[in-house]
Amino acid sequence: MAIRVNPRFIDDLERFGAEDVKMCYQCGDCSTVCPHADDVYKFPRKSMRLLQMGLARKIETTLEPWLCYYCGQCSTQCPREADPGETMMSLRRWLISRYDFTGIARQFFKSRITEVLAIFLIALLTGIFLLYYGFSGGSIHIYDGEGAFLPSPFIHKFDLTVGSILAIFLVINAIRMWYLVMIKGTKFAVPWWLYLKELYQLPWHFFTQKRYSECEKKREHPFFMPWFIHLGLMLGYVTMLVLVMVFVEQLQSGPAIQWSVHIFGYLASIGLIAGTIYFIRNRVKKNYVQYKKSHGTDWVFVILLFLIVLTGITQHVFHRTGLYEWANITYVIHLICVVPWLLRMPFSKWAHLIYRPLAMYLAAIRRDALALQEKLIYSYPINIK
Amino acid sequence: MEARKNCRIGVYICMCGTNIAKIVDVEAVARFVSGLPNVVLARTYKYMCSNPGQEMITQDIKENQLSRVVVAACSPNMHERTFRSALRSAGLNQYLLEMANIREQCSWVHKDTKEATEKAMALVYAAICRVELHDALESMSVDMCPNTLVIGGGIAGMTAALELADAGNSVHLVEKNNHLGGNLARVDLTAPYLYSARDLLTERITRIMDHKKVHVYLESKVTELTGYIGNFKATIRLINGKPSEENKPVEVEIGNVVVSTGYKEFDASRIIHYGYGKLPNVITSFELEKMIRAGRIETKEGKIPRYVAIIHCVGSRSQEFHTYCSRVCCMTALKYASEIKSANPACYISDIYIDMHAFGKGHEDFYRQSSEAKTLFLMYEKDDRPVIHKASPKDDCEMLIEVNEKLSRELIEIPADLVVLMVGMEAREDSHEIARIVNISQDKDGWFIESHPKLEPVATTTDGIFIAGTCVAPKDIPDTVAQARAAAARILARIAKGKIEVDAVYSEVNEEKCSGCRFCNQLCPYSAIEFNEETRHSYIISALCKGCGVCVAACPSSAIKGRHFTDQQILAQVDGLFYEIEDVKQKTLG
Numbered sequence: 001m002a003i004r005v006n007p008r009f010i011d012d013l014e015r016f017g018a019e020d021v022k023m024c025y026q027c028g029d030c031s032t033v034c035p036h037a038d039d040v041y042k043f044p045r046k047s048m049r050l051l052q053m054g055l056a057r058k059i060e061t062t063l064e065p066w067l068c069y070y071c072g073q074c075s076t077q078c079p080r081e082a083d084p085g086e087t088m089m090s091l092r093r094w095l096i097s098r099y100d101f102t103g104i105a106r107q108f109f110k111s112r113i114t115e116v117l118a119i120f121l122i123a124l125l126t127g128i129f130l131l132y133y134g135f136s137g138g139s140i141h142i143y144d145g146e147g148a149f150l151p152s153p154f155i156h157k158f159d160l161t162v163g164s165i166l167a168i169f170l171v172i173n174a175i176r177m178w179y180l181v182m183i184k185g186t187k188f189a190v191p192w193w194l195y196l197k198e199l200y201q202l203p204w205h206f207f208t209q210k211r212y213s214e215c216e217k218k219r220e221h222p223f224f225m226p227w228f229i230h231l232g233l234m235l236g237y238v239t240m241l242v243l244v245m246v247f248v249e250q251l252q253s254g255p256a257i258q259w260s261v262h263i264f265g266y267l268a269s270i271g272l273i274a275g276t277i278y279f280i281r282n283r284v285k286k287n288y289v290q291y292k293k294s295h296g297t298d299w300v301f302v303i304l305l306f307l308i309v310l311t312g313i314t315q316h317v318f319h320r321t322g323l324y325e326w327a328n329i330t331y332v333i334h335l336i337c338v339v340p341w342l343l344r345m346p347f348s349k350w351a352h353l354i355y356r357p358l359a360m361y362l363a364a365i366r367r368d369a370l371a372l373q374e375k376l377i378y379s380y381p382i383n384i385k
Numbered sequence: 386m387e388a389r390k391n392c393r394i395g396v397y398i399c400m401c402g403t404n405i406a407k408i409v410d411v412e413a414v415a416r417f418v419s420g421l422p423n424v425v426l427a428r429t430y431k432y433m434c435s436n437p438g439q440e441m442i443t444q445d446i447k448e449n450q451l452s453r454v455v456v457a458a459c460s461p462n463m464h465e466r467t468f469r470s471a472l473r474s475a476g477l478n479q480y481l482l483e484m485a486n487i488r489e490q491c492s493w494v495h496k497d498t499k500e501a502t503e504k505a506m507a508l509v510y511a512a513i514c515r516v517e518l519h520d521a522l523e524s525m526s527v528d529m530c531p532n533t534l535v536i537g538g539g540i541a542g543m544t545a546a547l548e549l550a551d552a553g554n555s556v557h558l559v560e561k562n563n564h565l566g567g568n569l570a571r572v573d574l575t576a577p578y579l580y581s582a583r584d585l586l587t588e589r590i591t592r593i594m595d596h597k598k599v600h601v602y603l604e605s606k607v608t609e610l611t612g613y614i615g616n617f618k619a620t621i622r623l624i625n626g627k628p629s630e631e632n633k634p635v636e637v638e639i640g641n642v643v644v645s646t647g648y649k650e651f652d653a654s655r656i657i658h659y660g661y662g663k664l665p666n667v668i669t670s671f672e673l674e675k676m677i678r679a680g681r682i683e684t685k686e687g688k689i690p691r692y693v694a695i696i697h698c699v700g701s702r703s704q705e706f707h708t709y710c711s712r713v714c715c716m717t718a719l720k721y722a723s724e725i726k727s728a729n730p731a732c733y734i735s736d737i738y739i740d741m742h743a744f745g746k747g748h749e750d751f752y753r754q755s756s757e758a759k760t761l762f763l764m765y766e767k768d769d770r771p772v773i774h775k776a777s778p779k780d781d782c783e784m785l786i787e788v789n790e791k792l793s794r795e796l797i798e799i800p801a802d803l804v805v806l807m808v809g810m811e812a813r814e815d816s817h818e819i820a821r822i823v824n825i826s827q828d829k830d831g832w833f834i835e836s837h838p839k840l841e842p843v844a845t846t847t848d849g850i851f852i853a854g855t856c857v858a859p860k861d862i863p864d865t866v867a868q869a870r871a872a873a874a875r876i877l878a879r880i881a882k883g884k885i886e887v888d889a890v891y892s893e894v895n896e897e898k899c900s901g902c903r904f905c906n907q908l909c910p911y912s913a914i915e916f917n918e919e920t921r922h923s924y925i926i927s928a929l930c931k932g933c934g935v936c937v938a939a940c941p942s943s944a945i946k947g948r949h950f951t952d953q954q955i956l957a958q959v960d961g962l963f964y965e966i967e968d969v970k971q972k973t974l975g
Contacts, residue, residue, distance in 0.1 A: 002797055002798040003795060003796065023756050026764075049792050049793045053790065055797070
């Protein structure tokens with residue numbers, strides 16, 4: 001059955017950042033220079049083609065956009081300035097909006113105003129709620145223990161609630177991704193045991209981002225910098241998430257510093273602050289091809305993260321120096337930034353934290369299944385019609 | 386074989402650098418021939434065709450009173466002219482030369498030195514046997530009539546006519562339509578610079594109509610052409626006119642003819658996949674041109690199309706119809722994309738192509754602009770044509786085009802409200818008639834054949850008949866104009882000379898032997914033989930004869946002689962080829 005071409009799709013993708021895909025004339029230079037493209041996953045060329053033809057139903061079942069880590073070589077080499085690297089980036093944004101069942105992601109990517117308004121609304125609600133809670137039960141002069149403005153058990157429950165909401169969205173979206181890729185998009189049999197065989201891919205790619213480092217061979221950056229910084233940022237981020245979700249009560253108690261917990265917090269903060277500054281600097285200076293075009297959502301991400309890190313550190317300093325009123329005030333501001341940022345995540349680029357390792361995992365399974373299929377075809381050629 | 390005892394032959398054996406000397410022992414050949422009767426001298430030289438080489442020959446002719454020359458070197462196609470001129474400058478008749486080809490036919494194709502040398506000896510010996518029987522021949526010259534007949538009033542014909550007329554020569558321009566302009570008059574803008582076709586034509590048409598030197602015959606055709614280069618007579622008739630006093634066929638005298646009859650478009654209904662003629666909104670490129678010229682691009686129902694699809698190579702580049710590329714359709718399709726988009730920016734254009742041929746000046750940039758304007762380019766496999774279906778009422782388009790998209794390997798369907806078929810060019814149905822009248826040939830596709838595809842692109846094998854524009858092969862406007870001007874330049878050069886040299890190598894009829902069977906009249910490929918009803922003998926128009934020898938071989942009474950290719954000369958050469966060393970020695974002694 002023929003798939004209907006949708007010439008309007010390319011207009012839609014412009015909102016996600018793919019402005020130059022129309023220029024592509026399918027020479028294939030991009031796939032030649034790509035360190036990751038291979039026989040099974042042919043990108044960026046094929047993804048560019050599907051996008052030009054507007055085969056949205058087809059693209060939403062592909063993993064290729066997730067297999068690209070944007071070294072930018074394709075965009076540098078492209079003879080027609082079709083910017084395949086940025087197109088793959090835009091496709092990832094679009095895929096996030098497709099996996100998201102609420103439709104919120106789509107609105108955020110398409111309209112900056114909607115996104116900013118939503119962030120302000122959540123921030124406002126968070127602020128009102130925290131201030132109301134604080135003033136109704138505690139004192140602004142007390143940071144911890146009896147009569148505290150924001151007592152640590154309450155914050156712990158609050159964090160877990162926000163975390164659960166986040167997790168629910170992410171899990172549902174991840175299942176939708178699996179369904180689109182493995183059920184809708186895979187026309188050959190996938191034996192169940194392949195899911196077990198390739199399971200190691202998930203933690204491996206999550207914690208090492210090895211594939212990202214492979215891009216560096218093609219980049220002009222010294223010392224694998226973007227990969228290294230990104231890894232630091234990600235590990236800092238994950239550490240912080242664990243600390244906040246599990247150990248927030250130890251963190252908040254004082255005045256003595258509990259080094260067994262705090263040391264992780266300090267390391268994570270270094271990773272976060274270094275990463276944020278590095279990426280903001282690159283985006284401002286546009287010094288490498290992959291930072292030349294920043295989508296609005298990219299800016300919202302780094303700026304909010306920077307604010308969170310800044311208020312987090314300030315609040316910590318006020319707390320340890322005994323300025324409890326200021327510590328409480330900065331804590332409220334910190335949480336006002338954290339909550340919308342966390343809740344925005346399943347609808348933003350940040351969700352790649354989940355989708356990338358998942359994509360590597362599913363890609364390995366599909367590759368194995370395909371090899372099995374071919375072996376089967378090869379062994380029983382007569383059975384093939 | 387009776388050799389002419391009194392001739393003095395010089396034999397020159399060229400080494401051609403190492404081309405010949407590497408395989409053929411040229412010194413041995415020289416030693417062999419120098420002992421032969423009538424051979425006065427035999428020399429070898431590195432490059433006989435060089436100036437010192439030629440001077441050596443000239444010098445020898447003068448000093449040794451040579452009366453015949455044999456040059457053993459490359460093919461006569463390459464250097465016969467060179468050595469003939471060497472003979473001329475020494476005051477010897479240029480036809481007293483014979484070349485032995487010991488390069489292409491010997492050193493280049495053999496590996497064994499001994500055998501190659503023996504073959505070279507045979508070839509040179511054969512040439513010596515032949516040259517002994519050569520006659521001194523004189524070339525003739527005929528007057529060149531300065532008038533020119535131009536057949537076809539398109540951009541090619543008009544350009545050639547103006548070029549000739551501006552130089553002060555009379556031109557008879559014959560056009561079968563009731564207006565000038567040809568196919569270009571059906572076009573709105575031209576690719577890639579989007580100049581108006583009308584602007585290109587109007588200036589030319591006005592100048593032609595006002596030109597004192599151009600006689601325009603509209604709705605007319607050439608029905609007969611007789612004579613030969615410099616001295617043709619053409620008959621021009623009105624196409625549909627009834628014979629009457631005012632409507633008599635016109636007879637004109639001309640020296641040269643330019644054939645610029647153009648092309649016709651491919652009949653799209655021959656391809657059933659596209660439903661042309663059945664689906665109302667499947668139109669040809671020329672029908673779209675009409676719409677654009679009328680200022681409104683719309684479907685048959687009068688709606689503005691939201692989706693337009695353009696299909697390339699309709700009738701071109703396929704085994705079934707025409708194997709060639711029509712050259713202009715790719716850029717014309719991009720031009721349509723641009724015109725449709727500027728008329729209706731909300732329209733989505735799909736361009737369904739086999740390969741994008743953007744080879745000319747500015748074409749690649751034009752292709753780029755089309756991509757920038759978001760034309761969706763979709764590729765199909767040559768023999769896997771798109772199929773157009775009517776869409777169902779719930780679709781938001783009129784038609785769906787199903788195609789195996791080659792670059793993605795997906796079977797897709799493309800929405801379309803209007804489909805434009807880029808019909809290719811083909812030879813006009815009456816081109817064989819023109820070919821017969823002016824005596825030129827056509828290739829398998831019906832295009833007129835040039836006398837050399839690279840070096841003689843506008844001349845034909847019939848002297849005085851030139852071809853220009855799309856009657857030769859599909860081409861764009863700049864190429865057409867260039868050809869028209871080239872044809873005009875060739876004719877102007879001849880007019881300026883006033884006379885035309887006719888090669889002395891032609892055939893002659895011995896009227897005493899001729900039985901008047903007229904066998905040769907039909908066989909001559911150049912229509913050079915006519916029949917004299919009074920004397921009941923055939924005669925050959927030497928200006929038209931190319932000396933091919935068909936009539937000589939065919940004549941049952943052996944009444945025709947090929948000058949410079951007499952039976953005696955050819956048989957002497959053949960005998961020479963099969964020489965026996967002993968015979969030659971005897972001959973040497975005798």
